[in-house]
Amino acid sequence: MTKTLTLLxxxxxxxxxxxxxxxxxxxxxxxxxxxxxxxLFDGKTxxxxxxxxxxxxxxxGNAPAPAARPAAKWVVENGxxxxxxxxxxxxxxxxxxxxxxxxxxxxxxxxVANSGIFLxxxxxxxxxxxxxxxxxxxxxxxxxxxxxVNNVQKTSAKGTPNTAGKWNTYEMTAQGDHLIIVLNGQKxxxxxxxxxxxxxxxxxxxxxxxxxFRNIRIKTL
Numbered sequence: 001m002t003k004t005l006t007l008l009x010x011x012x013x014x015x016x017x018x019x020x021x022x023x024x025x026x027x028x029x030x031x032x033x034x035x036x037x038x039x040l041f042d043g044k045t046x047x048x049x050x051x052x053x054x055x056x057x058x059x060x061g062n063a064p065a066p067a068a069r070p071a072a073k074w075v076v077e078n079g080x081x082x083x084x085x086x087x088x089x090x091x092x093x094x095x096x097x098x099x100x101x102x103x104x105x106x107x108x109x110x111x112v113a114n115s116g117i118f119l120x121x122x123x124x125x126x127x128x129x130x131x132x133x134x135x136x137x138x139x140x141x142x143x144x145x146x147x148x149v150n151n152v153q154k155t156s157a158k159g160t161p162n163t164a165g166k167w168n169t170y171e172m173t174a175q176g177d178h179l180i181i182v183l184n185g186q187k188x189x190x191x192x193x194x195x196x197x198x199x200x201x202x203x204x205x206x207x208x209x210x211x212x213f214r215n216i217r218i219k220t221l
Contacts, residue, residue: 028217037104040094040201041216043079048096052202054089055126072205080108081213083115083205091118091127091202099198100221102173106214107137111164113209114138116150119174120199127202133179133195135172137204137211139164147188149181155188167214175221 028037053071073087109115119133129150136144139161146163147155171182181189203213
């Protein structure tokens with residue numbers, strides 16, 4: 001009888017833990033829905049997103065111009081958006097532009113993946129830090145480690161970021177020329193810089209390594 005009760009207790013606890021675990025892409029919470037947040041990723045398909053190949057830079061000196069690479073492939077696995085390794089370059093881009101907004105998402109990157117989220121990207125052509133806000137994902141970057149906005153402001157967090165190999169949360173607010181970035185609950189950037197007033201949201205495929213995204217939701221301001 002004691003063994004039976006013990007087994008039932010273990011099963012009940014296990015069931016409780018499973019029930020308590022949130023799905024990988026749960027979408028906006030009830031509180032977020034009241035605030036006006038909407039999901040940008042349904043956790044099952046890439047509806048609302050489209051791949052865009054990277055645009056090679058110009059030739060330097062006597063060297064030939066870099067060859068164009070195909071657009072990276074993206075898949076949905078376990079409720080997460082994943083860039084397929086070595087499939088190409090470029091970004092996964094929303095199909096509609098956004099102006100002023102707050103964007104929240106979770107990301108997972110290994111130690112070698114150099115990725116990022118680009119805000120207000122051009123509707124066509126190249127996507128880079130000169131034409132969009134690049135919220136970086138790459139802890140060891142000397143100038144713009146994770147939490148920074150490339151060519152705008154380095155993260156204000158002390159020391160080297162430690163985000164590799166685990167899930168992290170970004171909250172990014174763009175309102176006019178004002179940009180606020182919060183990484184895992186800590187504000188890392190509060191700056192102003194001119195970019196496009198409206199544009200696409202773009203997820204960057206890394207040249208090597210693995211990056212994944214989930215729980216992508218947005219509130220327009």
